Amino acid sequence: MNPTKITPETWRTFGSAVLTFVFFWDLIRRYCPPELRLYFERSGRRISGFFNPTIQISIHEYIGSHMKSHEAYGMVEAYLSISSSKDAKKLKAEMAKENEAELVLSMDENEKTTDEFNGAQVVWISGKVPSPPQTTSFPYYREPEKRYYKLKFHRRYKKLITESYLEHVMKTGKDRIQARSRQRRLYTNGHSKSYWSHIAFEHPATFETLAMEQEKKEEIIEDLLSFTKSRDFYKRIGKAWKRGYLLYGPPGTGKSTMIAAMANFLDYDVYDFELTSVKNNTELRKLLAETTSRSIIVIEDIDCSLDLTGERKKKMEKSGETDTEITKKPSSRRDREAESGSQVTLSGLLNFIDGLWSSCARERLIVFTTNHVEKLDPALTRRGRMDKHIEFSYCKFEGFKVLAKNYLNLEEHPVFGSIQELMEKVKITPADVAEILMPKSAKEGPEECLQSLIHALEVQAKETNNVAAAAARENHEELVIELNRMDSQGSRN
Structure with missing residues (x-):
């Protein structure tokens, strides 16, 4: 039939055939036994597959009911960051990890791009499954959206795609990841979240x-x-x-x-x-x-x-209380939060x-x-x-030299010897040393920062000596009292 000469009679015949098919299909769905209906449905899918030769492979961001991250998804994402910028119209940009002036582009959600491998044309489609609605049981929990990639190709390329192309995608994506093209991630489950x-x-x-x-x-x-x-x-x-x-x-x-x-x-x-x-x-x-x-x-x-330190067991042994009784009597704000959370x-x-x-x-x-x-x-x-x-102990002289290099760009200085002697007598944390060495204004140079550190060390050394002297006096007084008590007891005997 010549498509340029379709008559109204032809359209009427075609419409009648479609209506007849729909009528009989409805009869099959309503009155046929389940086994026969299943047979017709399978036949329908085979017929549909005959006219639609496309094969589809889905790669989801998470696998399993516990939403474990799928490593293949990351590799596909890294691979598409190379090829998707060719024809995709919607791209997302992330900062490159090693070069902050560089943006890494990848395909955004609900976008598609094409790729070619040994003569085979394939289509990648990105998408996401919306989060299910919040439930009354867990009103503050919302499951994150699940992203996925779909790979579509003609069935004639099935062997090439499954045996060679996917391996090429995984290897290229892994190499891309190992090339440190993306930022590392810091994950948290804070703020009462049950997901990362x-x-x-x-x-x-x-x-x-x-x-x-x-x-x-x-x-x-x-x-x-x-x-x-x-x-x-x-x-x-x-x-x-x-x-x-x-x-x-x-x-x-x-x-x-x-x-x-x-x-x-x-x-x-x-x-x-x-x-x-x-x-x-x-x-x-x-x-x-x-x-x-x-x-x-x-x-x-x-x-x-x-409360994972064994203190609860010690409390029970001392007081004779049960674990349930101690749980009912939180002794601090942290204990109450642990009990309720x-x-x-x-x-x-x-x-x-x-x-x-x-x-x-x-x-x-x-x-x-x-x-x-x-x-x-x-x-x-x-x-x-x-x-x-x-x-991790208090700051030693070798640690101080690292901080002096970091903050003041100094590797040697005449006062380093004095600082070393003082650091052997006092306990000071690297955080405290770093805070003192950090210039507080543009006018404050390395010399002023080092002098500030020496002054802080001297003050702490003096306080340490005073504490030691007070402890020595207290011990001496206790010893004298004990000797007098022993002499008094000896005299009575």
Whole structure:
């Protein structure tokens, strides 16, 4: 039939055929047995597939009911950041990690782009599944939107796409990620969230700028490098590829800065775990399952996060009360918040560290920090859970030299000798030294900053001597009283 000579009679015949088909199809749906109806539906799909030769592959951002991040999604996203700028009309821009003046472009949601591989034309489509509505049971929880990519191609290219093209996409995307084209991410579950949110991780700390003895820094660097190269070793001994670090010491000694330096050195993302925002062990496992490989999971001030230190057991032994009775009588604001909020237990946290759930991702560091290591339960800090313990003490002269280089661009100065002598007599944190060395105005130069530090050290040394002298006097007075008591008792005898 010549399409240029379609008559009204032809249209009437076509419309009648369509109406007849719809009529019989409705009869089949209403009155046919389920088995026969299923047969017709399958036949309909086969007929539809015959006329529509397109094959579709979906790659979602999360997999599983626990919303574990899908590594393939990140690789596809990185791959499309290279090719999508060719013909996509809607792009999103992110800052390049190594060069802040450079933008990395990638395909925005609900956009599509084409690609070619060995003569095969493919189409990539980005989209997202809207978040389900909030429920009355959890009014403050809203599940994040789930993004995905769809790959469409002609069925004649199925073997080429599934066997070669997808492998090419994964390899190119992985290389793109390893080339550090994107910012690392800092994740948090704070503000009563049961899912992760993130921002760009831009902390500038490095091991070179860390105020710590060089020998100690080299020891930590060697340990980190050994861990990243030990995949086969961990597999051979049957352990999850993870390592635990316990950072302990007084406040202001550089524990958080060390974590940032480790992340920058290894090029890992950071998950800042806020335990008090986690309702129970089930939610803890859910959050853990969402973390990715090549990451650092951090719980800062673990002794202050929850009642996980064994103090509850000691209270029960002293008072004879039961665990339920103590729970009913919170002794502080923090205890009341813990009672009304998180119900994470020590056993749940231990399973998070080295139980079955600890193997849900590979190549991860688990880092705990504390100001009072003596308060932690031994089950939490034993080797195998916290494999390496790193003590952060008060600032030594070698650490001061690093800070002088960072803040004043000085490697040597005539007053360094005096500062070294004073630092051997007093305890001062790297944070305090850094604050004193930081110029307060444009007129304040290195000389004034160093003199301010010397003055602060001298004042603290004097206070330390006064405290020591007062303690000595008190001890002497107690000794004299005790001797007099013994003489008096001897005279009566």
